[in-house]
Amino acid sequence: MSITREKIIEIGEELVLTKGYNGFSYQDISTVLGIKNAAVHYYFPSKENLGTSIIKTNAQRFEEMVDNMESLNFDEWNQLESFMKLYLKSNRESKICLLGSLGTDVNTLSDPIHQELTKMVDRIISWMETLLQNGMKKGLFQFTLPARDQALRILALLIAGLQLARILNKSDFKTIYQSILEEITPKPQS
Amino acid sequence: MSITREKIIEIGEELVLTKGYNGFSYQDISTVLGIKNAAVHYYFPSKENLGTSIIKTNAQRFEEMVDNMESLNFDEWNQLESFMKLYLKSNRESKICLLGSLGTDVNTLSDPIHQELTKMVDRIISWMETLLQNGMKKGLFQFTLPARDQALRILALLIAGLQLARILNKSDFKTIYQSILEEITPKPQS
DNA sequence: TTGATTTTACTTATTAGTAAGTACATTTAC
C-alpha cells in the first residue's frame, strides 16, 4: 500500500482530532505533505472517502490492540487500563477522541461516515461491556450498574474528559482518569 | 434590543448545537430568517462577534436560572436536577451541549471566543462544586471525591452523554442521566 | 427627517472536486 495514502490518513486523523472534521481542508493535508491538493483527491476522491478511511483505520487499530492484549493474556484490568492510556496520550498531545470529535459534527456527515462511526462506537461499547462483565466475575472490578451502562459511563468520562481538559487544564483529565479507576476498583469488605 | 438580533443568536446557537461552529454559515442563519446575509453582518460584523454573543447569552441564561433557583429556595438536589434537566431537553431535541460542541472546535476559535468559553466552563464547574459541597453537608448528596472532581465527572457525563446518544440512541443518555443521580444519592447506613 | 435597519451588489478567499497532461517505472509483445 502507498505510503502517501497512509500519511494522508494519518494527517487527516490528526486534523480531525485537533480542528474537527469541518475545521480542516484538503489543502491543510497537501501543504503538510508538500504535494498538491489534487494529489489528495487522487487517493480520496471525496472527503467522505477520507472520513470513512480515517474511522476504519482507527477501528482496525483498536481491533489489533484488542487481539494483541488477548494473545498476551492481559487480564481485564490491564486491558481496560491500556485502553484508557490511549486517552492519557491524547490528553498529553492536546487531542480529543475521534468519537467525541465526530459526535459534534455527526449531523453534517454523510451516511457512510455516520454508519462507520456508529459501528465503531457500538464495537467499543460492547467490547468494554464484555470486559467489565468478565472482570467483575474474577473480582477485578466492582460496580453495581449493568455492564453496558457502566461501559457507557466510562467512555463518556474519557471522551468529555479530553474536551474539558482542552478548555480548562490538562490536569483535569488526569483527575477524571483517576476517578474512573476508583469507580470500578473493588472495595474491601467491612 | 432588536428582535432580529435576538433571533440571530438563537438560530446561531441552535446551529452550533446541531452542526458545530464550523458547520454553519451566515447564509444558514439568513435563510431561516428570510433576510440577506449582509443583514446578519450588520448585527454581528464577524463570526467571532456572533460566537462570543452566543456563549455570553448562554452564560447569562445560566446565571438567571441559578438566581431564580436561589430565590425560590430550591435545595441543592433540586438545583442540580434542574440543571441536568436542561440536558434531558437537549437530548430530546437531538442537540448537544454548547461546551462539548465548542470543545471540539476550540483550536479553530479566536481568542475572545476561547476566553468566553473557558470562563463559562469555569463558572459552571465552580457553581456545581459549591452546590455539591453544600448539598453533602445537608445529607442530600453522598460522594467521596473532592467536590470539584465530582462536579467535573458529572459535567463530563452530561456532555459526552449527549454526544454518544446522538451517535447511538437517545435512550443511552437517559441511562447515563440516571446513573449520575444514583452516583450521588445518599446510601442508607448499614 | 433622522437614525436604525436591511438590501443590493459586490469582493476576496477558500472550499471540494475535476480534466488533462506529465514523469517514470513496469510489464508486455515481438
Added chain:
DNA sequence: GTAAATGTACTTACTAATAAGTAAAATCAA
C-alpha cells in the same frame, strides 16, 4: 533485447460553489 503499451503517482490548471465580509444605496419607523 528492444520497443510499445500500460499503470502509478502525481502536477497543472481549472470549475463551481460557498465562505466571510464590505460599501453604498434604499427603506422604514418614530
